[in-house]
Amino acid sequence: MFSYTFQWKQAFAKLPLMLDGALVTIELALLSMAIGIVLAVVLTGFRLSRIRPLVAIVTTWVEIARNTPALFQIYIAHFGVASFGLHLSPYVSLLIGITFNNAGYLAENFRGALKAIPDTQTRAARSLGMNPIQAFVHVVLPQMLRIAFLPMTNQMVWAILMTSLGVTVGMNFDLYGVTQDLNALTFRTFELFALAAVIFYVMTKIVQIGARLIAARLFRY
Amino acid sequence: MIEIENVRKSFGPLEVLKGINLTVPKGEVLTIIGGSGSGKSTLLTCINGLEPIDSGRITVDGTEVHARGTDLNKLRRKLGIVFQQWNAFPHLTVLENVMLAPRKVLGLGKAEAEAIAVKQLTHVGLGEKLNVYPTRLSGGQQQRMAIARALAMSPDYMLFDEVTSALDPQLVGEVLDTLRMLASEGMTMICVTHEMKFAREVSDRVAFFSKGVMAEIGAPQQIFENPQHPETAAFVKLTQA
Ligand SMILES: Nc1ncnc2c1ncn2[C@@H]1O[C@H](COP(=O)(O)OP(=O)(O)O)[C@@H](O)[C@H]1O
Numbered sequence: 001m002f003s004y005t006f007q008w009k010q011a012f013a014k015l016p017l018m019l020d021g022a023l024v025t026i027e028l029a030l031l032s033m034a035i036g037i038v039l040a041v042v043l044t045g046f047r048l049s050r051i052r053p054l055v056a057i058v059t060t061w062v063e064i065a066r067n068t069p070a071l072f073q074i075y076i077a078h079f080g081v082a083s084f085g086l087h088l089s090p091y092v093s094l095l096i097g098i099t100f101n102n103a104g105y106l107a108e109n110f111r112g113a114l115k116a117i118p119d120t121q122t123r124a125a126r127s128l129g130m131n132p133i134q135a136f137v138h139v140v141l142p143q144m145l146r147i148a149f150l151p152m153t154n155q156m157v158w159a160i161l162m163t164s165l166g167v168t169v170g171m172n173f174d175l176y177g178v179t180q181d182l183n184a185l186t187f188r189t190f191e192l193f194a195l196a197a198v199i200f201y202v203m204t205k206i207v208q209i210g211a212r213l214i215a216a217r218l219f220r221y
Numbered sequence: 222m223i224e225i226e227n228v229r230k231s232f233g234p235l236e237v238l239k240g241i242n243l244t245v246p247k248g249e250v251l252t253i254i255g256g257s258g259s260g261k262s263t264l265l266t267c268i269n270g271l272e273p274i275d276s277g278r279i280t281v282d283g284t285e286v287h288a289r290g291t292d293l294n295k296l297r298r299k300l301g302i303v304f305q306q307w308n309a310f311p312h313l314t315v316l317e318n319v320m321l322a323p324r325k326v327l328g329l330g331k332a333e334a335e336a337i338a339v340k341q342l343t344h345v346g347l348g349e350k351l352n353v354y355p356t357r358l359s360g361g362q363q364q365r366m367a368i369a370r371a372l373a374m375s376p377d378y379m380l381f382d383e384v385t386s387a388l389d390p391q392l393v394g395e396v397l398d399t400l401r402m403l404a405s406e407g408m409t410m411i412c413v414t415h416e417m418k419f420a421r422e423v424s425d426r427v428a429f430f431s432k433g434v435m436a437e438i439g440a441p442q443q444i445f446e447n448p449q450h451p452e453t454a455a456f457v458k459l460t461q462a
């Protein structure tokens with residue numbers, strides 16, 4: 001009945017290949033976070049501008065990002081745009097899908113963070129002769145990023161995990177894609193996916209611990 | 222010189238300033254007293270252009286504050302303002318709080334800005350707290366830091382909006398002492414305050430505001446001992462009770 005024999009050696013032999021895949025996963029997560037943060041700051045600016053079409057863009061973006069499956073967002077970024085004649089590589093599609101998701105969640109986090117900063121902070125900055133951009137950059141933004149730091153860390157973890165959805169659009173050289181291909185070749189299903197799970201776990205733990213260290217250095221108030 | 226001519230200002234249907242006329246010459250210490258909601262804070266924020274006005278004119282050394290083309294950021298270097306609610310920048314140390322505007326607005330180098338900040342912080346008695354974050358300061362210390370931060374821009378005028386009202390009673394004295402010190406150094410000051418004893422001691426003139434109107438202005442003696450307007454008399458009596 002239980003006839004599966006574990007062969008860990010065979011799986012461990014594939015570890016270097018899987019770690020190469022893990023690097024791609026990290027790269028995707030970091031890129032999608034970096035671009036996602038920039039986009040989220042822009043979306044936050046759109047929202048603050050109160051210009052209707054801009055606000056509508058933000059609302060639509062945030063609603064779709066937060067209320068539809070990430071898998072759907074990645075599908076659209078691949079097969080969806082392909083039906084309009086735009087053929088993107090699995091890597092690019094996956095990057096766009098995750099970035100879209102990141103930006104939507106982060107924009108919402110930034111909005112919440114801004115609410116926690118009293119507008120007297122801006123008034124004090126403006127009273128000292130700072131222009132609106134200086135007041136935002138030197139006074140509001142650092143405080144906003146501190147408040148949104150934990151949600152940003154969580155989003156980074158999500159970004160790492162979301163890369164596993166890439167296989168559905170043909171992504172095959174990130175950690176999950178590599179594992180899937182190796183499985184098709186060797187049928188060491190349990191061992192390979194257990195190993196992949198451990199690598200995912202270690203990566204997300206490193207992000208969380210690293211974030212805590214960075215926060216301790218950055219936010220001493 | 223700050224000249225306020227027939228200034229009117231409404232928030233929606235509520236007229237908060239109903240034609241204010243007031244001239245504050247260089248070197249004067251003017252205090253403004255009056256009931257809550259009489260438009261005192263609004264007047265101060267109109268003077269430094271944080272709030273627009275509906276009609277009339279405010280000029281600072283001949284520059285019209287609300288005229289199109291006035292560089293408000295530049296004008297505000299002349300006008301230090303300290304609010305009732307201390308507005309320390311929490312993510313910066315005391316020293317960095319005071320250095321920020323000299324660096325970013327005046328474009329000073331780090332060493333120069335730091336020298337100015339240390340001087341001003343020492344002046345208000347915070348020389349020992351340079352590298353502390355503001356959350357570690359008492360309310361009175363935060364308020365003195367806010368004063369140093371404004372002074373670091375070398376303003377020609379200082380506007381104070383009830384800077385002691387949010388403080389615990391035992392911390393009021395140290396902040397008022399700082400204001401007294403500035404007054405004795407010849408700083409031009411407009412102080413909105415509820416501290417009548419302080420107003421009486423330091424002011425060259427005292428203005429009494431009531432419901433958006435400057436009901437009376439005069440020497441402290443006149444306002445506190447011989448008020449000409451019945452509302453002034455009632456207010457002074459109330460605050461002395
Ligand atoms: N931003 C604002 N929007 C609407 N009403 C305001 C605003 N600021 C002040 N007011 C109103 O204007 C009136 C005068 O306020 P204020 O100048 O703060 O009075 P004071 O400082 O003398 O207590 C009050 O009735 C207040 O509620």
Ligand SMILES: [Mg+2]
Nearest residue numbers: 261262263383
């Ligand atoms: Mg007030």
